[in-house]
Amino acid sequence: MERTQQIKQFIEEQFLVEFGTDVTAQDDLFKTGVIDSFGYIQLMKFLEEEFALQIDDEDILTNVLVSLEAIDGFVASKLVGTR
Numbered sequence: 001m002e003r004t005q006q007i008k009q010f011i012e013e014q015f016l017v018e019f020g021t022d023v024t025a026q027d028d029l030f031k032t033g034v035i036d037s038f039g040y041i042q043l044m045k046f047l048e049e050e051f052a053l054q055i056d057d058e059d060i061l062t063n064v065l066v067s068l069e070a071i072d073g074f075v076a077s078k079l080v081g082t083r
Contacts, residue, residue, distance in 0.1 A: 003051070003072065003075060003076070003079075004068075004072045006050060007047070007068065007071055007072055007075065008025075008068060010043070010046050010050075011029070011034070011035075011043070011068065014039070014042060014043075014046075015029075015034050015035055015039060017034050019068065022034075023068075025067060025068040025069045025072075026067050026068075026069055027067055027068075028066040028067060029066055029067060029068070030066055031066075040060075040064075041060075043071070044060060047071070047075055051075055051078070051079060053075065053078045053079070054078075055078070059074075
């Protein structure tokens with residue numbers, strides 16, 4: 001499964017939303033009420049495990065990722081950095 005699709009599927013299943021119907025890939029997931037701070041931590045944990053990423057506190061605090069596009073871009077940049 002493609003990276004973007006994996007992230008999208010996790011968010012849809014974990015937070016019970018549907019992209020294209022409830023939210024778009026560009027929507028702020030905090031402002032739309034999809035995720036809260038606890039959900040954000042769950043999402044970061046998923047990204048670490050699914051993509052074998054090292055996400056540190058600085059990443060979480062300085063790169064608050066609010067949309068599917070931003071999250072996907074962050075994962076892509078971290079993966080490039082690991083290769």
